[in-house]
Amino acid sequence: MAAVPTFRRGVKFRFDAVRNAWVLLAPEKLFMPDETAVEILKLVDGTRSIDAIVDDLAARFDAPREMIAEDVAATFANLSTRGAVQL
Amino acid sequence: MGLIAELTHRCPLQCAYCSNPLALDDRKAELTTDEWRRVLGEAAALGILQVHFSGGEPMARRDLVEMVAHASSLGLYTNIITSGVLLTDEAMAALLAAGIDHIQLSFQDAAAPAADRFSGYRGGHAKKLDAARRICEAGLPLTANFVVHKQNAERVGEMIALGEALGAERIEIAHTQYYGWALLNRNALLPTFAQLEHVNGVVAAARQRLNGRITIDYVVPDYYAARPKACMGGWGNRFINISPSGKALPCHAAETLPGFQFPTVRDVSLAEIWVDSDAFSRFRGVDWMPELCRACDRKEIDWGGCRCQALALAGDAAATDPACAHSPDHHLMGAAVTAADGAPLDLVPRRLRTLSA
Ligand code: SF4
Ligand code: SF4
Numbered sequence A: 001m002a003a004v005p006t007f008r009r010g011v012k013f014r015f016d017a018v019r020n021a022w023v024l025l026a027p028e029k030l031f032m033p034d035e036t037a038v039e040i041l042k043l044v045d046g047t048r049s050i051d052a053i054v055d056d057l058a059a060r061f062d063a064p065r066e067m068i069a070e071d072v073a074a075t076f077a078n079l080s081t082r083g084a085v086q087l
Numbered sequence B: 001m002g003l004i005a006e007l008t009h010r011c012p013l014q015c016a017y018c019s020n021p022l023a024l025d026d027r028k029a030e031l032t033t034d035e036w037r038r039v040l041g042e043a044a045a046l047g048i049l050q051v052h053f054s055g056g057e058p059m060a061r062r063d064l065v066e067m068v069a070h071a072s073s074l075g076l077y078t079n080i081i082t083s084g085v086l087l088t089d090e091a092m093a094a095l096l097a098a099g100i101d102h103i104q105l106s107f108q109d110a111a112a113p114a115a116d117r118f119s120g121y122r123g124g125h126a127k128k129l130d131a132a133r134r135i136c137e138a139g140l141p142l143t144a145n146f147v148v149h150k151q152n153a154e155r156v157g158e159m160i161a162l163g164e165a166l167g168a169e170r171i172e173i174a175h176t177q178y179y180g181w182a183l184l185n186r187n188a189l190l191p192t193f194a195q196l197e198h199v200n201g202v203v204a205a206a207r208q209r210l211n212g213r214i215t216i217d218y219v220v221p222d223y224y225a226a227r228p229k230a231c232m233g234g235w236g237n238r239f240i241n242i243s244p245s246g247k248a249l250p251c252h253a254a255e256t257l258p259g260f261q262f263p264t265v266r267d268v269s270l271a272e273i274w275v276d277s278d279a280f281s282r283f284r285g286v287d288w289m290p291e292l293c294r295a296c297d298r299k300e301i302d303w304g305g306c307r308c309q310a311l312a313l314a315g316d317a318a319a320t321d322p323a324c325a326h327s328p329d330h331h332l333m334g335a336a337v338t339a340a341d342g343a344p345l346d347l348v349p350r351r352l353r354t355l356s357a
Helices: A035-041 A050-060 A065-081 B033-046 B064-073 B089-098 B112-119 B124-137 B153-166 B180-184 B193-210 B270-276 B307-314 B331-340
Strands: A012-016 A021-026 A029-031 B002-006 B050-054 B077-082 B102-107 B142-148 B170-175 B215-219 B239-242
Touching: A021 A035, A035 A050, A035 A065, A050 A065, B002 B033, B033 B064, B033 B270, B050 B064, B064 B077, B064 B089, B089 B124, B102 B124, B112 B124, B124 B142, B124 B153, B142 B153, B153 B170, B153 B193, B170 B193, B193 B215, B239 B270, B307 B331
Parallel strands: B002 B050, B002 B239, B050 B077, B077 B102, B102 B142, B142 B170, B170 B215
Antiparallel strands: A012 A021, A021 A029
């Protein structure tokens, strides 16, 4: 998939020192992404496409590319519906 | 976790569905800038991530920009919940420079005459349209909030269309929540079942059409529900609400609850309030629940519903929320619906001093 995901306006993805965890802050919403989602979201920079993100993860993690692609697609579909990410 | 900072109860509008308490805090009682700065610092240290500046009208405070800047410097996500009538070009520029992340703009209706009549502020709707434009031009995400009730439910389609036309990222369609002034005006506001179905249908269709583009958050009315809402995501679980005079409340309506001493941030630190105070512990978790809820598999989903509603309708803050179909008091919801059907539409507008009879 060539789509380039970006965080929507007003969405912040940052590390929270109090919780020792990454958080995704959106208007009136707070997401606590799980480990997989955190790795995916760290790669959202406004230039990488979904394919490039999958490639990057596939190179670093010991899991079949297909499975990673599925996780990535599901994560973005979910966050897009909930208004945090734009595809 | 979120902090709701009710900076002031002052507001140039007079919406009859306001959920502020009937006894509004006076300006003289309001926390000072320095007190709020301290509270924001304590909030950040406690792990609060988002601060919602609300009111009344938060922009009625001259020091709002300073507080946004301070919150932002602490890494807090800053949100303003405003009527927008005071959001001039200058105010927008200053807020932007201060690091504001998001603005939620409330509308009383889809168009001017009805909206202005309801808010009691002539020219208000036009000012809101200007405010929306300024927010979008500033590159900020806009949430357009519409509170629906008997007197505007027919126009929910137009409301969503307005949100779309304004370039909102998020549209909130919220049925009136019956606390404070809204409870006082319930008979004139509670929609009929047919109106509810209309709103449900319009929202469902719009959601499908706008999926991935605009998020529509829909708040349903308890009076037609079979299950209650998880009020504030559970008592003392996700939110701290600070009233203009500094009272720390698990929810903004909690001041109505009898037998409580709500601690004030003037005397006690936010951390102590959160961890140790009786007010925040009393209905936290599931141990306080009536047997009905304790035996129920939804107890950690809705947390037994709303304590204020239990008090207001069932007369007992520790009862199961009457919005729940299992509640022995559930018939009160139906009775309220019946009472509101065909009732006069006269409203008591929210004013700082009307009830001093
Ligand atoms: S019985 Fe209590 S926990 Fe169960 S659904 Fe009703 S309010 Fe919620
Ligand atoms: S349950 Fe009561 S205290 Fe909680 S938000 Fe609702 S009205 Fe407020």
